[in-house]
Amino acid sequence: MESSFVLTGMFASLVLLMLTGAGLAFVLGAIAFLATIFLWGPHALIVTVLNTYQTMTSESLMAIPLYVLMAAILQKSAIIEDLYNAMEKWFSNLNGGLAIGTVVICTIMAAMTGVVGAAVAAMGILALPAMLKRGYHPPLALGTICAGGTLGILIPPSIVTIVFAITAQISIGQMFIAGIVPGLILASSYSLYIWARARLNPALAPLPENRVTPPLAERLAALRTLILPALVILSVLGTIYMGLATPTEAAAVGVLGAALSAVVSGRFRLAVLSEAATDTLRVTAMILWITLGAKAFISVFVATGGADSVLDFVRNLEASRWIVLGVMMAILILLGLFLDEIGIILLCVPVFMPIVRLLGFDPLWFGVLFMVTAQMAYITPPFGYTLFYLKGVLPKGIGIGQVYRGVMPFFAIQLVILVLFAVFPGIVTWLPELAMNRLR
Numbered sequence: 001m002e003s004s005f006v007l008t009g010m011f012a013s014l015v016l017l018m019l020t021g022a023g024l025a026f027v028l029g030a031i032a033f034l035a036t037i038f039l040w041g042p043h044a045l046i047v048t049v050l051n052t053y054q055t056m057t058s059e060s061l062m063a064i065p066l067y068v069l070m071a072a073i074l075q076k077s078a079i080i081e082d083l084y085n086a087m088e089k090w091f092s093n094l095n096g097g098l099a100i101g102t103v104v105i106c107t108i109m110a111a112m113t114g115v116v117g118a119a120v121a122a123m124g125i126l127a128l129p130a131m132l133k134r135g136y137h138p139p140l141a142l143g144t145i146c147a148g149g150t151l152g153i154l155i156p157p158s159i160v161t162i163v164f165a166i167t168a169q170i171s172i173g174q175m176f177i178a179g180i181v182p183g184l185i186l187a188s189s190y191s192l193y194i195w196a197r198a199r200l201n202p203a204l205a206p207l208p209e210n211r212v213t214p215p216l217a218e219r220l221a222a223l224r225t226l227i228l229p230a231l232v233i234l235s236v237l238g239t240i241y242m243g244l245a246t247p248t249e250a251a252a253v254g255v256l257g258a259a260l261s262a263v264v265s266g267r268f269r270l271a272v273l274s275e276a277a278t279d280t281l282r283v284t285a286m287i288l289w290i291t292l293g294a295k296a297f298i299s300v301f302v303a304t305g306g307a308d309s310v311l312d313f314v315r316n317l318e319a320s321r322w323i324v325l326g327v328m329m330a331i332l333i334l335l336g337l338f339l340d341e342i343g344i345i346l347l348c349v350p351v352f353m354p355i356v357r358l359l360g361f362d363p364l365w366f367g368v369l370f371m372v373t374a375q376m377a378y379i380t381p382p383f384g385y386t387l388f389y390l391k392g393v394l395p396k397g398i399g400i401g402q403v404y405r406g407v408m409p410f411f412a413i414q415l416v417i418l419v420l421f422a423v424f425p426g427i428v429t430w431l432p433e434l435a436m437n438r439l440r
C-alpha cells in the first residue's frame with residue numbers, strides 16, 4: 001500500500017477526531033494502534049510497547065514533574081503576592097507602571113517556575129483588579145497578563161523547552177541558556193510598548209490623582225521579597241550554567257529551594273505540599289499521556305516512509321531555504337489555533353528537525369523560534385490557552401471579546417521579534433556559545 005495513501009488517512013483521521021473534542025493523547029494513540037494493526041498485524045504492537053517503555057524510562061523526562069512541583073510550591077506559598085506588592089511600590093507612578101510591573105513579575109515567575117498557567121492565574125487574581133481599580137483600559141490590562149504569562153515558555157526553566165529538547169534530541173541545558181536573552185528581549189518589548197501607549201494616551205493607564213511616591217527606604221525594603229525568588233533562580237540556572245548539575249539534577253535543587261523559600265517565608269504547610277503534589281500529578285500525567293500517544297503516532301509515520309517523503313519533497317523544492325523556514329513557522333502558528341504546544345512539539349518536531357538540519361540551520365536557533373511561535377499560539381484567538389486561563393478569573397462585566405482585543409498588539413510584537421531572531425541568529429546563539437566556551 002502506498003505510503004502517501006496511509007499518511008493522508010492518518011492525518012485526515014487526526015483532524016476529524018480532534019474536531020470531535022476528544023483528547024489529543026487518546027486520538028494519537030488510537031490512530032497509531034489501528035494503523036499498526038491494519039498495516040502489519042497485531043504482532044507489530046510489540047514495537048509500540050517497546051517505544052512506550054523507552055519513553056517512560058527516559059531520565060530526561062524526570063525533570064518535568066520536578067519543575068512542575070517547584071512551580072506549584074512557589075504558587076501555593078503565596079510568594080508571588082509579596083513580589084507584586086514590591087513591584088507596585090516601584091512602578092505605580094510610571095506611565096503604565098502597574099502593567100509594566102506585571103510584566104516584570106511574570107518574567108520573575110517564568111524564571112522560577114516555567115509554568116504559564118501559574119503566572120496568568122496569579123496575575124489575573126492580583127494584578128487585574130489593581131489595574132482596573134486604577135482605571136486602566138481593560139484590553140490593555142488583559143493583554144499584558146496574557147502576553148506576560150507566556151514568557152514561561154521561553155525563559156528557563158521551561159517545561160515546554162524540556163519537551164522540545166528531548167523530542168529534538170538536543171541539549172536541555174543549551175536550550176535553557178538559549179532562551180534567556182530572547183525571553184528578556186520579549187519582556188522588554190512588552191514593557192516598552194505599554195509605556196509608549198500610556199505616554200501617548202494617558203487615559204489608557206491613568207496615573208494616581210494624588211501621587212505619593214513611597215520613600216526610598218520603603219521601596220528598598222520591599223526588594224527583600226526578591227531575595228528568595230533570586231536564590232531559587234540562581235540555584236537552578238546557576239548550577240546548569242556552571243556545569244555543576246544537569247537540568248534534571250538542577251530541577252531537584254529547585255524543588256528544595258522552593259520548599260526552603262516557603263519555610264523561610266513562614267507559609268510552608270502540609271496542606272500546601274499536598275495541593276502542590278496533586279497539581280504536579282495532574283500536569284505530569286497529562287504531558288506524559290500526550291507524549292506516549294505522539295511517540296506511537298510518529299513511529300507509524302516514520303515506518304510508513306512519511307519522514308523520507310517530506311525530506312524528498314523539500315529537496316526537490318526550487319525555493320529558498322528561508323521560504324521553507326517561513327512556511328514551517330506559519331504551520332506552527334496555524335496549529336496553535338487548535339492544539340496545545342506539547343502536542344505541536346511532539347507532532348511537528350520529528351518532522352521539522354531533519355528539514356532544519358538538511359537546510360543547514362542551527363537546531364538550537366530553530367528551537368528558540370519554535371518557542372516564540374508557541375508563545376504566539378498561547379495568545380492566539382479563539383483557543384489560545386492563556387485566554388482561557390484568564391477567563392476563569394475575569395470580573396463581571398468583562399467578556400472574552402475584550403481579552404481577544406487586548407492580546408492582538410502583543411501578538412504583533414511577538415511576530416516582529418520572531419522575524420528579528422530569524423534575521424539575526426546571533427541574538428539567540430551567542431550566550432549558548434559563550435557558555436560552551438566557558439565549559440571547555
